[in-house]
Amino acid sequence: MSKKQTLVVIGNGMVGHNFLENLIASDIRHNYEIVTFCEEKRAAYDRVHLTEYFSGKTAEDLSMVTEGFFEDNNIKIHLGDKAVAIDKTHKFVTSAKGVEIRYDKLVLATGSYPFVPPVQGNDRENCFVYRTIEDLEALTAAAKDAKVGAVVGGGLLGLEAAKALKDLNLKTNVIQFSPRLMSAQLDAGGAQMLADKIEALDISVLPSKNTQKIVDGTECKHKMLFADGTELETDIILFSTGIRPRDEIARSSGIEVGSRGGIVIDDQCKTSDPDIYAIGECAVWNEQTYGLVAPGYQMARTVVADLEGQQASFTGADMSTKLKLNGVDVASIGDAHANSQGALVYTYQNGADEIYKRLVVSEDKSKLLGAVLVGDASGYGTLLQYYLNGIDLPEHPDSLILPSRSDESVGLGPDALPESAQICSCFDVTKGQICTAIENGCHTLPALKEATKAASGCGGCKALLKSVLDCELEKSGFEVNTDICEHFAYTRQDLYNLMMVGEVKTFDDFLSQHGSGRGCEVCRQAIGSMIASYWNEYILNQGQLSVQDTNDTFLANMQKDGTYSVVPRMTGGEVTPEGLIAIGQIAKKYNLYTKVTGGQRVDLFGARVDQLPLIWKELIDAGFESGHAYGKSLRTVKSCVGSTWCRYGVDDSVGLAVELENRYKGLRSPHKIKFAVSGCTRECAEAQGKDIGVIATEGGWNLYVCGNGGMKPRHADLFATDLDKETLIKYIDRVLIFYVRTADILQRTSVWMENMEGGLDYLKSVVIDDKLGLCSDLETHMQNVVDTYQCEWKTTIADENKLKRFRHFVNSDKTDENIVFVEERGQIRPANEDERQHFALVEEV
Amino acid sequence: MSKWIDICAVTDLQADSGVCALVEGKQIAIFYMPKDNAIYAIDNYDPFGKVHVLSRGLIGDIKGEPMVASPLYKQRFSLKTGQCFEDESVKNDVYAIRIENNRVEVSLEG
């Protein structure tokens, strides 16, 4: 193995951290030792939602670091340590605390600092900026003894800060240098409407004020003197006059910076030194900096892709925004100022309702170039989709901003969006990805957010995400409720925990302790399977009987004509000639249809319920046992012939398959479980299509988990490599019991794993690293199941009482005369309806 | 006056589950819920699967109404009225049934 390279990230802010997350999720994570310098005393937090700190969010709530992130992924983080120098020639980074690290690749993610205008007195006490948690802490402390506040700067951030001051009970003023608010995003009409709305929040807007000096006040702490001769007394001053990229470390180490600041990057986010990247607010691309998270995240993805050796480029980003102020709807999209050549403008102004909307469209009116929405930003999501995806505008584009006076809706329903439409720009999530997540079982907003990350950045796409979710759920006729049925207001996992904690052993106890009514086919079956998997008692015990599915109650699969099939176990697909002959003789005696199944064993069809015990008695006498084809349990462990016969075989796959099948047979689970073992990578046993797959290698066994065929095939994931048999079995024990305990009803391992927070990595951390400290418990549980195994058919035929159930009539020895067979290709098959009627007539005659 | 036909002993029944009886050529599914002291009789025929298997279905209730779910395609039938919950137009016959001196008796006259 080649030695790992060292990758250093300077700055653990929003973008720096997002980069780490992307890197960890990529295939190249193991190629690097990762080190990051974090100047702030806490690791990355959500600056975008900083203002929520005032409404009660704690630093912990805002943290972007999932528990154990740095430890689990072996990332060394230097908290509260600032990188101060880069030696490009020898490739060293030095920190303020004296740490020196040699890097192979370096990523600068140093963000920005708030710009404070060079006004005399700007460093007086109680003059603040608004960027970090510490800034907010200082501000809150000062606000306690203050009455008046002033925010210098009427941009997006300034307005957000002004609202925060207002909420701290200060008489609040917004001092704006230019004649209008949000001058970068709004045109004059929109800005005026916005000013009216801000005033309505009891915040004074003072436009065209150029602050010249701050001196002692008479009533308040400070007096601000403006160029037009006016003045304002205030206790607190908060500067929100823009940001500047933090490029100092680049400057001092000779990395190229832009003429107006910022670290110059190319389309791959590389700086003038090819081993050094810059991403986020500190970077300048094509002479532009980006003061939003989404472009930073795009840059982070670009760098990971570039390190992976993929073609990827950052080619600019959308700067559309929405103001996050309660009660004030403001949004701006694209070219709000109509600067594009030939741009046409539609404006809608409604003074009565204080609504202002402006559309900027292309010369031929087919494409949306920009928009401004004030007072009613409900159309933001739709318009943004028109803009980002270049969707053709309707014939009369103004219909998109005119209030609809009729019922007809002009909005773009989520249904109308193409699969490729980007729903979340922060994390670049498309509608297609969201729909896939919904199909895979994410039926709530939190689940979708978790799975796709959509709406977990700026939150601007939340409404649209919700409507895509609602629309998809509606289309598939889903009701969103996780209760297993009307009798139990719990999920299967809740019930499993209740069972383990309360030692509940029967359905009736479940019903009286945790449920209501008499139960139904859903909860009876689910609970029956849980009880069986945990207590592993004989499945036909009184009290358990009524909770088994028909197939379980009769220990056989019911066929379409009411007869049953009989499947003896053939571990690993191995069968002796004597065994085969015995099966053949029994099939012949009871006139059963015989077929080799897709699971490498023989299925006998057409047995009447009263024949089942007789057939099984003979099978057991011939050395067979139940194949559990009827249960939600281990079905088959398929094998290939392996090293014993095959010229390529690396190990004895049949031997292992037989051993595994014998170990796990009888285990009851949320859904059926299938295994396979292949003797080499040619994979003749199709192990990668199974819940548990094992493939022999020169170094041991490779374990694959959570695959299946069936309705929605999924390839299994490689879980661990080159295991010895003992470890292999341990891991399988743990995976299976963890599945049995935590999966939903009728959820196969694939869907279970995909719905699990953290997915495969999480499963590995539980099973391999014992993150939950559960492993020995899981193994004990499995060992108990193994130790208490019994062939259910053997137990059944030995018990007269149990056999009572195996007859068609309770009051007669007759059999069901409606079961009729005809012959086809030398064997029986159920008669179809016409044939049955014909036979009935013949009999009556 | 209904004519009660003797079927079997109470001990021949399966608690919270079903058995099938042959009554004057008819197949009748009998379900017994000892805790509610309830017993029901319904035609054993599954009109969807077109075979006689209802006695082998799981039972329970839907909003308090006792029901059996067919073991084949899971349609559910009220044990009180025979009405199918999934399809308004489908209704199975139900029969009067009682327990007298620990014997189960059915009347085909409704």
Ligand code: SRM
């Ligand atoms: C007999 C057999 C077909 C055959 O003639 O080969 C068969 C027959 C049935 N399969 Fe299967 N499956 C059989 C192999 C498979 C396989 C192939 C395999 O195991 O390698 C698959 C795909 C692999 C997989 O499961 O990942 C398969 C995927 C299914 C599915 C879809 C499962 C899924 O997750 O999508 C169902 C439906 C279900 O379980 O809900 C199903 C259900 C059924 C049922 C139980 C349907 C039913 O409820 O009546 C059939 C009952 C058979 C019986 O009475 O014994 N059968 N079925 C095979 C029995 C194998 C065995 O020896 O136990």
Ligand SMILES: Cc1cc2nc3c(=O)[nH]c(=O)nc-3n(C[C@H](O)[C@H](O)[C@H](O)COP(=O)(O)OP(=O)(O)OC[C@H]3O[C@@H](n4cnc5c(N)ncnc54)[C@H](O)[C@@H]3O)c2cc1C
């Ligand atoms: C109140 C507020 C509201 C916002 N609202 C939105 C919004 O709604 N939508 C939106 O898209 N954006 C919003 N933003 C902007 C968004 O927060 C930034 O775009 C984003 O944080 C940029 O990420 P970054 O990693 O580039 O910079 P940062 O998050 O600032 O991270 C840079 C980090 O690097 C550290 N650092 C700098 N130099 C060094 C060094 N030499 N050594 C070690 N560490 C160093 C810094 O201390 C900092 O922790 C908002 C910002 C604020 C403050």
Ligand code: SF4
């Ligand atoms: S594929 Fe369908 S029809 Fe064939 S055995 Fe499986 S479930 Fe039955």
Ligand code: FES
């Ligand atoms: S667009 Fe920002 S979170 Fe989705």
